[in-house]
Amino acid sequence: MAPVIESVNISKKFGNITALYDVSFEVNVNEIFGFIGPDGSGKTTLFRIIATLLLPDSGSMKVLGLDSVSGFKSLRREIGYMPGRFSLYQDLTVEENLKFYATVFGASVEENYYLIADIYSHIEPFRKRLAGNLSGGMKQKLALSCALIHKPKLLILDEPTTGVDAVSRTEFWAMLERLKEYGISVIVSTPYMDEAMRCSRVALIQNGRILSVDAPLKIRDSFSRRLFRIRAGDKYSLINALRKYPETVTAFPFGDSVHTTFKGDSYDNSLSEYLIKCGLTDVTIQETKAGIEDRFLELMENSDQKNTDQIF
Template identity: 55%
Template sequence: MSISVQHISKSYKDVKALNNISFEVNEGELFGLIGPDGAGKTTLFRILTTLLIAEKGSATVAGFDVLDDYKSIRNHVGYMPGRFSLYQDLTVEENLNFFATIFGTTVEENYDLIKDIYVQIEPFKKRRAGKLSGGMKQKLALCCALIHKPKVLFLDEPTTGVDPVSRKEFWEMLKRLQQKGITILVSTPYMDEAALCDRIALIQGGEILQIDTPPEIVKHYPKKLYNVGADNMYKLIETLKGYEHQYSVYPFGEFVHYTDNRSDFNSKELKLYLETMNLSNISIEITKPTIEDTFMELARL
């Protein structure tokens, strides 16, 4: 077991940031914490990286207790906080060298681990970190977090505010790191990134809604989900919400994801209803639920 969290709770004043959280991450696993801002992801990361002390519960990282063995943990984990936390007035090279030095190693010693990532930013090695683009900064931060060959890597919202191209590249990098045996705990507010993890924990309001592999999570979606489309989106949403048998109505891109209260749902009946309400170009098709659908379903309970 690489990370083990048992009944962790933590409050700030009267706000409960984490409420009785438990989960385990296996060695070499890519584990995702999926949830919106304020779900408690950062607090959990800080507890696991020994920066905060939980009020209740216990946790171990790489076999070390977060409280008693915090020094050992600090030697064996890499941590990339949510904000870009490198020295903006130092160059790419200087930042990397600095972090290598304070971890008692050199860039050369662990170069094979960061090589894939570093070659992409190497052309800019003399540039100050503050002058890099979002994607570059993120790559540099990852290099710095990896420079001492950590056993466990903590990445707190690494892809927030980064464009899709950089995001995709970033996840490809994580997959490669995982193959080198590094356990990765990553958090993200983007549901579409969840599918890229081995297992995920859906988290909201300081509580874990569900933990499983992404395919299993969507398999547990309790209802039949329909994609409903029509010409006037606003009217469609309003009309569906006014339908007496509706269970949930969520806009989903160019369609609306609709579930019905009844087990014997008849799409023709709904189509008829929508037509009588003056909607045109109506389409109703059954569709596969996504992790986001599951999340919303769990969150409304």
């Protein structure tokens, strides 16, 4: 089957700022494809180009087999777009918003209700409430319902889970998973690495460039070194000591420990001796499996050293 999205060397500048630089990737039918990157990395610009709302400076973007520039009119009927900022009508009720979006696309709530049933049922008790008076989690569910009600082939979700609590986020991802059954492909962006594992494939994006595209497990497993999780009573002294240790390559805070890599991919007894000499207590050193965030850090260090130096 032809890919849902084929992006070839897409670039976009705003004045002097390059928002996207030669971005190429493909999204396949029925995938949940994630773009993981920090604020300002270019995710929203890319999504706007895919959604036919912004023209690329160069490159070609094919969505559902149509060119996003010349085919924008037909394309708009086939996609559902949920922007990062809540953009429903705050002074319409829940029900009115949903009906409005269905009507704009020439659909009806009744014919496609099955698509949104398990999302919308959470907010249906409040259908007479103004959208502006909903809580964050409910707004997000309504926005998703409105983006889906015309049965798009491709759903574009820009940071749908930002500011939403962990329970609602878990429900949200479960809902996306179910959309596959209806043949709806999804692209979704998030600044949160832990959400990457829920996607079929992810693209790591930073400073307008894609660093890597793969299944999340493969990205994680391509971490190139052995990784050690080091803990001690005083975390701040620990990380400073590790940074000064001549065999250390990288040392990053990770929860209650410091994720560390060493030259030659191992350490010997001199490390514990050194840490004890630094005055640290309760030191434990364990080898650990890299997470997707470890790999992102590694990719950023490798490909982006110059940019990082400029910023810091």
